[in-house]
Amino acid sequence: MKRIKVNLDKQSATSYEICIGHNILDRIGLVIAKSNLARHYIVITDSNVSSLYREELLTALKNVNLNVDLIEFPAGEISKNTDTVLTIIKKLINLGADRNSALIALGGGVTGDMTGFIASIYMRSIPYIQIPTTLMAQVDSSIGGKTGIDLPEGKNLLGAFFQPKSVFIDLQFLKTLPDEEFKNGLSEIVKYGIIDDMELFNILERETENIKNRSMDLLELMVERSCKIKRGIVEIDEMDMGVRRILNFGHTIGHAIEAESGYMIPHGNAVSIGMIASARISEKLNYLSSEDRNRIEHLIRSIDLPDHVPTSISMEGMLSKIRTDKKKKGDSVHFVLLKKIGVPFINGSVKEAIIRETIEELRK
Ligand SMILES: NC(=O)c1ccc[n+]([C@@H]2O[C@H](COP(=O)([O-])OP(=O)(O)OC[C@H]3O[C@@H](n4cnc5c(N)ncnc54)[C@H](O)[C@@H]3O)[C@@H](O)[C@H]2O)c1
Known part of the structure; x- marks a missing residue:
């Protein structure tokens, strides 16, 4: 143990x-x-x-x-x-x-x-x-x-x-664990790779098939690394007043998709789409290279997590959910963006036009 x-x-x-x-x-x-x-x-x-x-x-x-x-x-x-x-x-x-x-x-x-x-x-x-x-x-x-x-x-x-x-x-x-629940958890592990651990991200890219087949050795490695990452962040910010917010990578748009679907889209799926959106926003604002953005999208797809927002989900509904979030947090959506894989930061001033443009691109 x-x-x-x-x-x-x-x-x-x-x-x-x-x-x-x-x-x-x-x-x-x-x-x-x-x-x-x-x-x-x-x-x-x-x-x-x-x-x-x-x-x-x-x-x-x-x-x-x-x-x-x-x-x-x-x-x-x-x-x-x-x-x-x-x-x-x-x-x-x-x-x-x-x-x-x-x-x-x-x-x-x-x-x-x-x-x-x-x-x-x-x-x-x-x-x-x-x-x-x-x-x-x-x-x-x-x-x-x-x-x-x-x-x-x-x-x-x-x-x-x-x-x-x-x-x-x-x-x-x-x-x-049913497949859908397994994927839900994988989406959080992908998030840890993106926000904190390039080595974990590399393993996820390299071992996609073995991970999907639930290799116990790989699961042990991924669970242990993920727990250590979360432990590290919680130790610094137990009460969620600052750095712990980076754990919300992909969650701002993810929550809006989840809520607007009436919770029919599972959390992990919604966060996967949200992570792609956040990577694209990071690239549009010239923080993230297109190569890193591509790697993120490719990994999410190869793990069979969704990469687009269903057209049945209302754009205005999503934006209004994001705006409500913004009001709650004092007029700034705490978007977690990326400088590169493993280097996240919090940006309080992402313009709605960019969010709209990105969601539009991802609607299929
Ligand atoms: N406290 C936090 O920091 C935190 C972080 C993220 C999410 N959450 C909360 O976690 C909840 C979602 O958790 P979840 O995804 O584990 O959902 P869940 O607890 O509903 O479990 C999902 C499903 O899997 C079944 N299940 C559980 N273990 C199983 C197993 N070993 N084999 C077969 N079936 C099994 C459950 O009965 C359930 O039907 C949400 O309410 C969310 O708000 C909390």
Whole structure:
């Protein structure tokens, strides 16, 4: 099991480890038992992950004599809301969960975000552990302590920064992940290559076929590098006040596409198109070479991620979403642009005409 330390403050009170390996559920049980974090553990998981992995995880935890219960909720983003939170909280009360209890999030980003949020508010906060099971959650959402749920008015509007006590990444979970979810995570890995790691970008270009075939060795390498990149950024800017914004590369236009499609276009797909748009804007503004822009587009296509905005998505709708974002952030859209692959920067003054022209080019 590889271990990556996340150092968040001088006192180390909120620091934790990310452990990565294959088939490590038994080891996870042992490490949790040794940590003496709580007297009672409650696994929170969604219906899909529960049917695949509940027995295996519960057995691993019971084998080391942990007192453990499980709460399940219906899978999907649609569950990431106040109703599910209150339902889970009532179940926690019925199970006798108290300040000597800890939660274990077993699942994708929905489970992790919601479990972390419940942990942050239940009895004025109890500890929690992340066991991410989607590629997206393994390389992104389980690390960094952003927790939260959606409101009818928008996504992730209610939440808190609340760090997990540890993150355990078992790559075996990825074997059962549907293709669409796998691609969702790949899109975030491509993003890390573009914003921070030329070597990772080169590996993605060279090994496209093996990656699509889910080679475990490559997945381990990519997940580990991605976790280290996110760790590095979160360590500098835990509360998302500055440099952490570079993680939003491709997200400004990506979010607009996602929202304007009524969330029919998955997040990873929308971000892929957004990354191409951002690379083109960077080139138009003479920051990025056409060679680097070409490499980005080629990689995204060869990994089978989408490269165009469907014409069914309204241009005006997208621009209006981007403008709303702009208002929220004090009249400047924080566009993450590139000087070259691995060198991003934040530009607060991209003109709407350039955004419009770029989206127009990408509409097919
Ligand atoms: N906290 C953060 O920093 C952060 C960052 C990015 C995204 N997010 C959030 O993450 C969420 C998206 O996460 P996600 O893409 O993991 O979605 P998800 O949690 O809904 O999981 C996607 C689907 O895969 C299924 N699944 C999970 N693991 C599986 C496995 N091993 N085998 C088979 N099926 C499996 C789930 O049941 C679900 O149907 C969004 O709500 C987003 O806002 C949070």
